[in-house]
Amino acid sequence: MDMRKQDGITLIEKIATTSNLVVACEKVYKNKGAAGIDGITVYEIDDHMVKYQKAIIAKLLDGTYEPQPVKRVSIPKENGSMRNLGIPVVRDRVVQQAILQII
Template sequence: MEAVIERENLRKALAQVKRNKGAAGIDGMTVDDLPAYLKEHWPTIRAKLLDGTYQPQPVRRVEIPKASGGVRLLGIPTRRA
């Protein structure tokens, strides 16, 4: 878990979400709002991750149409701790 929560890993994850033009989850927070939220709340989130008490919130489910027909399910997570 220490490797997962390293600052550089967090930066890479956020950059990937921005590159993918990540959509808001059920909480409505945009990718542009996320850095400020993390700056304020990261110490609490980090502590919960390390002590095993972090409980992720529900994801927003979206159906993405496939070119070959059918749909692909996509889960969009929220940012709240």
């Protein structure tokens, strides 16, 4: 199956651009949220992305990007039961947002 669009660019090529990842970073930062298993917070994501952005783009383009495991936490609900949450690392949230922006 040909994955190319009419403009000759695949979806992953559109997703894995510096400009798309920068916008995704900004949106993840504004949304706040807890750190994942790596302990990196949204407040540290700019420095992290500057350091690893080229590697993330390369892994997205060659199909080797793998999200990290999610951090499992339980929070109490009003009725006394617990709600289970999975918190992805911030880098994976940025990649998810970058995908969402294109599709």
